Amino acid sequence: MSAEAADPAAVPRRRSRPRIDLRRLGRVALLGPVSRDRLPDAIGHVADAHRAHHPDADLGILHRAYVLAESSHRGQMRKSGEPYITHPLAVTLILAELGAETTTLTASLLHDTVEDTEVTLDQVREQFGEEVCYLVDGVTKLEKVDYGAAAEPETFRKMLVATGNDVRVMSIKLADRLHNMRTLTVMRPEKQARIAKVTRDVLIPLAERLGVQALKTELEDLVFAILNPEEYEDTRALIAAATDGGDPLSAIADSVRATLREAGIGAEVLIRPRHFVSVHRVRRKRGELRPTDFGRLLVLVGEDADCYAVLGELHTCFTPVISEFKDFIAAPKFNLYQSLHTAVVGPEGAVAEVLIRTHRMHKVAEAGVVALGNPYAHDTATAHDGTTAAQAEPSDERADPTRPGWLSRLLDWQESATDPDTFWTTLRADLAQDREITVFRTDGGTLGLPAGASCVDAAYAQHGERAHACIGARVNGRLATLSTVLSDGDTVQLLLAQDTASGPSPEWLDHARTPAARIAITGWLSAHPDGPGPEAEGLAEQAADGPQSTAPARTRSGGRAANVVVDGPESPTRLAGCCTPVPPDEVVGIVVRGGAVTVHRQECPAVARMREIGRAPVAARWREEEDGRRDTAACRVTLVAESFGRPRLLADLTEAIATADAAIVSATVEPPSQQRVRHTYTLQLPDAAGLPALMRAMREVAGVYDVSRAQHPAATG
Numbered sequence: 001m002s003a004e005a006a007d008p009a010a011v012p013r014r015r016s017r018p019r020i021d022l023r024r025l026g027r028v029a030l031l032g033p034v035s036r037d038r039l040p041d042a043i044g045h046v047a048d049a050h051r052a053h054h055p056d057a058d059l060g061i062l063h064r065a066y067v068l069a070e071s072s073h074r075g076q077m078r079k080s081g082e083p084y085i086t087h088p089l090a091v092t093l094i095l096a097e098l099g100a101e102t103t104t105l106t107a108s109l110l111h112d113t114v115e116d117t118e119v120t121l122d123q124v125r126e127q128f129g130e131e132v133c134y135l136v137d138g139v140t141k142l143e144k145v146d147y148g149a150a151a152e153p154e155t156f157r158k159m160l161v162a163t164g165n166d167v168r169v170m171s172i173k174l175a176d177r178l179h180n181m182r183t184l185t186v187m188r189p190e191k192q193a194r195i196a197k198v199t200r201d202v203l204i205p206l207a208e209r210l211g212v213q214a215l216k217t218e219l220e221d222l223v224f225a226i227l228n229p230e231e232y233e234d235t236r237a238l239i240a241a242a243t244d245g246g247d248p249l250s251a252i253a254d255s256v257r258a259t260l261r262e263a264g265i266g267a268e269v270l271i272r273p274r275h276f277v278s279v280h281r282v283r284r285k286r287g288e289l290r291p292t293d294f295g296r297l298l299v300l301v302g303e304d305a306d307c308y309a310v311l312g313e314l315h316t317c318f319t320p321v322i323s324e325f326k327d328f329i330a331a332p333k334f335n336l337y338q339s340l341h342t343a344v345v346g347p348e349g350a351v352a353e354v355l356i357r358t359h360r361m362h363k364v365a366e367a368g369v370v371a372l373g374n375p376y377a378h379d380t381a382t383a384h385d386g387t388t389a390a391q392a393e394p395s396d397e398r399a400d401p402t403r404p405g406w407l408s409r410l411l412d413w414q415e416s417a418t419d420p421d422t423f424w425t426t427l428r429a430d431l432a433q434d435r436e437i438t439v440f441r442t443d444g445g446t447l448g449l450p451a452g453a454s455c456v457d458a459a460y461a462q463h464g465e466r467a468h469a470c471i472g473a474r475v476n477g478r479l480a481t482l483s484t485v486l487s488d489g490d491t492v493q494l495l496l497a498q499d500t501a502s503g504p505s506p507e508w509l510d511h512a513r514t515p516a517a518r519i520a521i522t523g524w525l526s527a528h529p530d531g532p533g534p535e536a537e538g539l540a541e542q543a544a545d546g547p548q549s550t551a552p553a554r555t556r557s558g559g560r561a562a563n564v565v566v567d568g569p570e571s572p573t574r575l576a577g578c579c580t581p582v583p584p585d586e587v588v589g590i591v592v593r594g595g596a597v598t599v600h601r602q603e604c605p606a607v608a609r610m611r612e613i614g615r616a617p618v619a620a621r622w623r624e625e626e627d628g629r630r631d632t633a634a635c636r637v638t639l640v641a642e643s644f645g646r647p648r649l650l651a652d653l654t655e656a657i658a659t660a661d662a663a664i665v666s667a668t669v670e671p672p673s674q675q676r677v678r679h680t681y682t683l684q685l686p687d688a689a690g691l692p693a694l695m696r697a698m699r700e701v702a703g704v705y706d707v708s709r710a711q712h713p714a715a716t717g
Helices: 027-031 043-053 060-073 086-098 102-109 121-128 130-139 144-165 168-182 189-209 213-227 229-244 249-262 276-286 304-317 359-372 405-416 420-431 455-469 506-510 515-527 534-545 605-612 649-659 688-699
Strands: 268-273 295-301 340-345 351-358 436-441 446-450 470-475 478-480 491-496 564-566 573-575 587-591 597-601 617-622 635-644 663-669 676-685 704-709
Touching: 043 060, 043 086, 043 102, 060 086, 060 102, 060 121, 086 102, 086 168, 086 213, 086 359, 102 130, 102 168, 121 130, 130 144, 130 168, 144 168, 144 405, 144 420, 168 189, 168 213, 168 359, 189 213, 189 420, 213 229, 213 276, 213 359, 229 276, 249 268, 249 295, 249 304, 249 351, 295 304, 295 359, 304 340, 304 351, 351 359, 405 420, 405 446, 405 515, 420 515, 446 455, 455 470, 455 491, 455 515, 478 663, 506 515, 564 573, 564 597, 587 605, 597 605, 597 617, 605 617, 635 649, 635 688, 649 663, 649 676, 649 688, 676 688, 688 704
Parallel strands: 295 351, 436 491, 573 597
Antiparallel strands: 268 295, 340 351, 436 446, 470 478, 470 491, 564 617, 587 597, 587 617, 635 676, 635 704, 663 676
């Protein structure tokens, strides 16, 4: 907040964008034609910008806030030599240009008073009310004398928690950082780099998530100039050369205007130059830039329906590039962004990218949550400017933007990340995930997750610490592994074990993308270095690789589990659910916590894993009857059938299993791949001796070329 000034025009930026212009700030704009020791007219620039968006706003509270800010900062200078009041004025002007309402601008003028002057929060509350006080407190830094090296991460934690209650806190912080980045060149190079990296890793992703593209794009260019100066200069030279050569988009824009005019569609067609980082990204993606890659066409219309009318005309009268079409109106981005994206081939064969949106969509695309006004006011509440909320903002623009999935998740996991370093590292990693998906729960609710999230992430998002007992999932009705990556629109049902002693496997960390899941798993593993309890051992093994039946095997004391005997003293013994051993399999016991024994097939991968972590194997064998025969009592087994796809294959396999007097506990069929199909069955047999005959009967089904025992926890069955 108290960053230090230099020349605001130090980083060259183009001024010809058909967008909200945030780049007109300078000493003349702030100070007017008066000397530095007189600033009474400076607030007029803010007032003019504010009235452009809110013509009926009462500016009295802004004048009072300016008087307090100017008097309290009087005598303070920025490192560039400017009076310090120029900074809160510049920040407030940025927000006023974006259309922020009066309360936000009032807090913006005062945002550094509590931090850098003798003004107290109580004074702010008394003179300007609770809302303004909350916003000022939210952006006030924590003192290094109290927090030491943890001051910066803990300040961001404080701001994010405050943002959870009022998103305007982060709006002020973003505008504050933008002005500080504009005036950063007076600082030492190493400090410039440090501030730029924090801006890149934290503030820019937050601006993207809050939809404030006007701030985000300029922050990206400023960071680019500091951290990648050679690439920045190279990109600047490319843009300058393209500008000198004329704009090939002009002819296409004229053709689009004529086409829409003939169709009777009222539209404004603008050429929207790309900012520096955007040009750099396109160049890295395509290698050689086309003349039209330095900008895009922006078509602005009045109604949503007009957007699709424009799209239809463009795709009819021009050759469309279908692969470039995206509909963010029917499916808005999670940061409020709505627009149609397409590309068409112009009259001379040049390809032009086109953005189609309404004027209101454009306002939200540029200003994001700032454009929503005060989303917390009730229809009858009275704002500080004397107008009611209903007068200040239409009700359809007051949707609460502080409850998107990413912010709710962030607020949840930060409570568990008590260590500042863990919080800071995790925050950066979380914000680096720049896409979000929505999955549906079977109870009708939804979960917002980052792209690439797995069933493990969904489990912790839905159930919190209860997810430690998760043993599997159903995705779109089919059993799936916990490592399954979810897609937008999937329906997921998490399966939890009844045994509260169950716990996560270390392998879950390989599949967890969300901080909440990783922090919870790591915490449980640290608290349980010996792993889950004996009854949960098999279920935890299953959860690491895939769901199986949740029913426990029959157990007896005295070193026996059903028809298995293990060497050693009497202890609880169970058959492993992961490899479902049956006679005459060669088996081995693994001692788990508490002295219990889980019996696995010799070749089960779980045996190798347990040996690696020091679990001692014990001899195990099938119990024999008095006549020397093995006891082949009822058992459960998992079989995998590989086959060529054909009609009625599933019905014929099911009939073969039923004929062998086996009961199907669960079954899945994976999607065909190269005309081959994989079936996985978990079966209950009345007698293990019938297993060879069952497998032969399944192999004899036409189209089946192999039937085998599962060698690991079934991926889907």
